[in-house]
Amino acid sequence: MKSAELVKTLKMYKKRVVTINDIEKITGKPGTYVSLILAKNKEFRRIERGKYYLSGTDIYEIASNIIAPSYISILSALRYYNLITQMPNTIDVVSTRQHKELFLEGYKVRFVKLSKKRVFGYKIEEGAFIAEIEKAIVDSVYLGIDYSYLNEALQNCIKEIDIEKLKKYAMAMDSKIIINKIGFMLEELGVNAEDLIDNRSMRYAVINGTANINSRWRVRYA
Numbered sequence: 281m282k283s284a285e286l287v288k289t290l291k292m293y294k295k296r297v298v299t300i301n302d303i304e305k306i307t308g309k310p311g312t313y314v315s316l317i318l319a320k321n322k323e324f325r326r327i328e329r330g331k332y333y334l335s336g337t338d339i340y341e342i343a344s345n346i347i348a349p350s351y352i353s354i355l356s357a358l359r360y361y362n363l364i365t366q367m368p369n370t371i372d373v374v375s376t377r378q379h380k381e382l383f384l385e386g387y388k389v390r391f392v393k394l395s396k397k398r399v400f401g402y403k404i405e406e407g408a409f410i411a412e413i414e415k416a417i418v419d420s421v422y423l424g425i426d427y428s429y430l431n432e433a434l435q436n437c438i439k440e441i442d443i444e445k446l447k448k449y450a451m452a453m454d455s456k457i458i459i460n461k462i463g464f465m466l467e468e469l470g471v472n473a474e475d476l477i478d479n480r481s482m483r484y485a486v487i488n489g490t491a492n493i494n495s496r497w498r499v500r501y502a
Contacts, residue, residue, distance in 0.1 A: 283320065283321040286306065286307065286321075287323050287324075287334065290306075290334060294407060296333055296334045296337040296341060297327075297332075297333045297341060297345035297346070297407075298332055298333070299330050299332075300314050300330045300331075300332075303318070318332055322335070323335045327342065328346075328382065331346065333345075337407075338406070338407070339384065339385045339387050340371065340408040340410065341407040342384060342385070342389075343371045343387075344373060344408050344409040344410065345407070345408075346373070346379065347373075347375055347377050347391070348375075349375065349399055349409075350376075350377075350391070351373070351374055351375075351399075351402035351410055351411050352371065352373060352374075352409065352410040352411065353372055353373075353392075353402070353410075353415065353416050353419045353420075354372040354374070354416065354420050354423060354425055355370075355420070355429060356368055356370070356371050356372045356373075357372070357419075358417075358429065358433045361413055361437070362436075363413070363432070363433035363436045364432050364436075365432070369386075369387055370388045371389045371390065372390055372392060373389060373390065373391050373392065374391075374392050374394055374399060374411070374419060375392070375394070375399065376395070376396050377391075378393050379391040392423065394419075397452075397454065398452075398453055398454075400415070400449075401415030401449050413437060413441050414442060414445045414449050415449050416433075417430065417433060417434065417441075417446060418446065418449045418453060420433075421458050421462060421465075422455060422458055426488065427487045427488040427502075430465065434465060434466075435469065438469050438471065443466070446466075447462070447473070447476060450462045451476075456480060456481035456482075457481045457483065457485045459479045459480050460481050460484075460485040460497050460499050461497075461499065462476065463476045463477065463480065463497045464487070464496075464497035464499040464501070467497070477497075480497060480498055481498065482498070483498070484499065485499050486500045486501070487499055487500070487501040488501060488502040
């Protein structure tokens, strides 16, 4: 298979992030031959050893297909859904595996490792694996993202998101401190979170400082 035919085939099957092994299977050619094709064809860009993407591929698709399982989350996902105005130059990828940071298409791709039981609640859109809105919020709370971003995101989506799913995902993270924070944030926006109250941590959670205290949710906040 000629390189132009290979590119056409990959585009037809919407497979824009590939490994040498993937192309070996498509072409039936050995890895040395495949490497030569990739080196000569300007439509292929190298991610790291043995992994490539087609020129013009969206950075979210690239980043979320480097290791598996993984998905775009935290600020990158909140921005994807237009819930925050900040334009992050770091793409946040949640995975069960550690991976070094990469620099691709002008972005830093950062991998955040979570335990297997906490990697859920994502979908595929246009080739990219991305957190559902509710999971992006829960991940952001769990990983201690600045409250100003979380508050902005929640205000922008509180009428559209599935509140029950948000609570379910918060519970599934198996962290009582998350319950303190999620319960507090929901009730600050006028959403009843009474069904979470018995799952609070006995310890106080801290949100951007300790100047104020909410004893109901055991939260210290600025």
